[in-house]
Amino acid sequence: xxxxxxxxxxxxxxxxxxxxxxxxxxxxxxxxxxxxxxxxxxxxxxxxxxxxxxxxxxxxxxxxxxxxxxxxxxxxxxxxxxxxxxxxxxxxxxxxxxxxxxxxxxxxxxxxxxxxxxxxxxxxxxxxxxxxxxxxxxxxxxxxxxxxxxxxxxxxxxxxxxxxxxxxxxxxxxxxxxxxxxxxxxxxxxxxxxxxxxxxxxxxxxxxxxxxxxxxxxxxxxxxxxxxxxxxxxxxxxxxxxxxxxxxxxxxxxx
Ligand SMILES: CSCCC(=O)C(=O)COP(=O)(O)O
Ligand SMILES: [Mg+2]
Numbered sequence: 001x002x003x004x005x006x007x008x009x010x011x012x013x014x015x016x017x018x019x020x021x022x023x024x025x026x027x028x029x030x031x032x033x034x035x036x037x038x039x040x041x042x043x044x045x046x047x048x049x050x051x052x053x054x055x056x057x058x059x060x061x062x063x064x065x066x067x068x069x070x071x072x073x074x075x076x077x078x079x080x081x082x083x084x085x086x087x088x089x090x091x092x093x094x095x096x097x098x099x100x101x102x103x104x105x106x107x108x109x110x111x112x113x114x115x116x117x118x119x120x121x122x123x124x125x126x127x128x129x130x131x132x133x134x135x136x137x138x139x140x141x142x143x144x145x146x147x148x149x150x151x152x153x154x155x156x157x158x159x160x161x162x163x164x165x166x167x168x169x170x171x172x173x174x175x176x177x178x179x180x181x182x183x184x185x186x187x188x189x190x191x192x193x194x195x196x197x198x199x200x201x202x203x204x205x206x207x208x209x210x211x212x213x214x215x216x217x218x219x220x221x222x223x224x225x226x227x228x229x230x231x232x233x234x235x236x237x238x239x240x241x242x243x244x245x246x247x248x249x250x251x252x253x254x255x
Pocket of ligand 1: 016129
């Protein structure tokens with residue numbers, strides 16, 4: 001158990017590699033988006049719903065459906081976190097969530113700990129490279145542990161989340177200025193925000209902005225170096241983090 005974190009009113013959470021496995025994104029969501037794209041670009045190239053996503057891409061990618069598909073495949077293979085790709089992915093994932101092709105596998109500690117923090121009047125906020133639309137889909141279709149063999153039974157956890165940030169409304173996740181902006185938007189002092197991420201560069205940027213921050217080391221994440229482990233607080237479960245009693249008193253002043 002780590003030392004308690006003090007004066008935390010807001011818990012800011014990354015998604016991929018922090019609350020859900022990287023494999024869900026890479027092996028389920030990304031392939032689904034590419035498959036869905038193949039039909040969308042030929043059937044709905046000029047449709048009113050697809051056109052805004054298409055038009056956000058660079059002109060050379062918009063030259064033809066084939067050029068568009070090649071460009072999206074390349075960005076996806078390189079996991080480029082660029083807003084126009086992330087917005088398109090959200091659009092393409094919606095049908096998969098809604099028709100039950102997949103649902104979100106959160107790590108087992110996540111729902112109980114988020115519920116506990118929510119019940120302790122902590123503000124829970126998401127900051128992911130995935131678009132806000134995609135974040136809401138992901139939290140809106142969480143695998144229900146009581147669902148057993150029925151993988152289609154899902155929970156909507158959006159109600160636990162008090163705020164949503166992506167690269168469009170906050171900025172890039174490696175930039176300290178993005179974390180400053182998030183704290184300002186929330187009306188909180190940076191040091192009252194505790195950020196969790198699998199990505200050491202994101203944790204470094206949050207600390208530079210004055211936030212408290214912890215690296216989350218999950219199965220399937222990139223291995224952390226010894227230097228990272230010595231430099232940053234690292235946990236393998238959100239259960240390992242205790243927010244001190246002093247912060248529980250904080251709720252009386254919060255709202
Ligand atoms: C929330 S959408 C699915 C994840 C995704 O596309 C992504 O880029 C996640 O990046 P994160 O910043 O949450 O590591
Ligand atoms: Mg991540």
